[in-house]
Amino acid sequence: MSRNVSTSVVVLMAAALICAVPNAMADDTGSPPANPAPANPPAAAKPSGETTAPPSITVISPADAHGVLGRDVRSTGGQNMGRIVEVIVDRAGVVRAAVIDFGGFLGVGSRKIVVDWNALHFGGVKGKSDSISLELTQDQVRAAPEYKEGASVVVLGASGTLQPLNIGP
Numbered sequence: 001m002s003r004n005v006s007t008s009v010v011v012l013m014a015a016a017l018i019c020a021v022p023n024a025m026a027d028d029t030g031s032p033p034a035n036p037a038p039a040n041p042p043a044a045a046k047p048s049g050e051t052t053a054p055p056s057i058t059v060i061s062p063a064d065a066h067g068v069l070g071r072d073v074r075s076t077g078g079q080n081m082g083r084i085v086e087v088i089v090d091r092a093g094v095v096r097a098a099v100i101d102f103g104g105f106l107g108v109g110s111r112k113i114v115v116d117w118n119a120l121h122f123g124g125v126k127g128k129s130d131s132i133s134l135e136l137t138q139d140q141v142r143a144a145p146e147y148k149e150g151a152s153v154v155v156l157g158a159s160g161t162l163q164p165l166n167i168g169p
Contacts, residue, residue, distance in 0.1 A: 066122070070084065071131065075138065076133055081136070082101045082102035087117075097115060097116055097153070099147050100112065100113055100134075100141070111146045115136065118157075119157060121134075135158045
């Protein structure tokens with residue numbers, strides 16, 4: 001009888017092994033498990049103030065917009081006034097003025113001055129070689145104090161008067 005019990009145990013173990021091998025082989029061959037994890041797990045809960053609306057998109061044609069940094073600036077009479085090297089914005093992000101590298105030759109003897117953004121006109125700008133027009137003369141720009149980073153900014157307005165640019169604390 002012990003021989004029958006031993007044989008029965010061996011047969012049961014063999015049957016269990018035969019049933020287990022196909023499942024183990026299926027896992028090794030890359031077939032999906034019985035309960036696969038979802039392909040796209042649910043997103044984490046968003047904070048209450050966050051919206052899910054997509055961002056707005058605006059398309060501007062090349063004829064309607066051009067970069068200004070490095071662009072030549074000329075007076076309304078056609079005199080070379082320099083190049084725009086910086087744009088100054090206030091704390092609200094509103095463009096207030098442009099820094100122009102004025103005078104000199106090949107960067108020698110030039111100085112930076114600040115002009116009111118409203119004194120610049122972009123209407124004639126159609127390509128990279130076109131210049132921006134400035135409603136000031138060379139003499140008016142020459143009289144403006146030099147712009148120095150970290151110091152108070154004095155903006156030369158379109159009427160030729162000097163005024164401080166108060167950005168606030």
